[in-house]
Amino acid sequence: MTPTVPSDAAREKAFQETLLSAKNSMVFSEILKLALDSFRSSKTRFALTALGMVIGTASVILVITIGLTGKQYILQQLQKIETNSVELEYSGGHATVAEQTFYNDYLTRDDEKAVLAQLPGVLYSSPVMDMHDRISFGGGVVKDMLVLGVSPQYQQIRNLLVPVGRFFDQNDDNAHIMCADVTEKFARERFGSDDAAVGQTFEISGIPFTIIGVFKESFDDMGNSEIADQTILIPFSVARYFSGTEQVRQIYFSMRNINEVTDASKEILRIVQSRHRSDSVYKTQTLTEYLTIAGHIADALTVVLFLVAAVTLAVGGVGIMNIMLANVRARVREIGIRKALGATRREIRLQFLLEAILISLSGGLVGSIIGLSIPLSIRFFTDYDLPIWPGSVVIALSSAVAVGIIFGTVPATRAAQMDPVEALKYE
16 A cells, blocks of 8 residues: 655645744743743732732632531531431321221331341341330339330430440340430439439339439430430330330331431331231331431532632732733833734733733632641641542632633733834833
8 A cells, every 4th residue: 555645735734833833832931931020020019919819719728628527517417316227117007096096007026027137238226115104213203204115226226325324235135124224314303413323223113123324315306306305215125014015116227338228218118018007107217318418508508608709719800900900001112012023912912811810820829828728737736637628729729710811801902902103102
């Protein structure tokens, strides 16, 4: 096959393109040199002009850091309230209230065991038996209290903290030990302190129980919990003897992975529904949607704060435009001489636009250093681990360059449009 030989016209075109590229490269390097010389000759003025960009870009980075910190805090707090858990609840059926009294289809421990057998992703589970009983204390004191019969795994599911004493364990549940854990508020109101409550006894239907621990919830859920201020937790194996049945309205399941919660809730509902009457109504509740909503809210707030910081960038951009307009007026004769020597409008425009970008970008670099140094200093000198997103620097510097281009266009265009004869006559 004969190789294709380029024609003379093609070689000439390639040669001209090479010359044009070299010329453009030389013109750009020359313009950049002129812009840097102008910057060095008026360092104080340009530094003061760049101050607005320093504040603006530092604000952008700090705003993004604050937004990420707020989002991280909100998600951490929400994750304390069983975001990995699925609450299964019997909510009645299509029968009337009178019919439900005789034909209720409550949940049982067998339902819990069926779910555990068919759903390997379950880490913890616990039924909740709701009992409202009159509790007797020494000295004939009787109080109406909320007593919940739960399994030992209920502590992990609800992330309960036990600052004093201990939570009853599986051995207590298997041996039907008459023990209990009480809330902090109840311990302090009844016994004066958490420590004083441990070891005290009370009676339920004449049967003595010993308080072995004081617990509290790790997160204030604003009352959206079955646990009240005056609540006593006892082993489920003991509570069922008082009720005479294993039927419950609620069973909690905690998944190993938060990503499994949504699918697990559907599967749990399917398993339980298949074991009961078709007209019985059960429902599951999870908190994973709250995490998603909270994340979106935090992102929206970050955007709002970023827009506020953008106002600072705009103010800095106005300062750059003003100083560049003054710079153009002060260099009218220089512009006339350059045009007389053959400088095109494009080259004049590029020169002044490049000066505006240099001012803006230099302020952006200093502002980025300041914006990063503040959260880094907090992380170094305190225990707060503020999240730092490297992309915030890219956004800040990109915003600085964009401001330089936008607000430098008007002065650069005015300089490019000057008449060379009138410019040379300018005094």
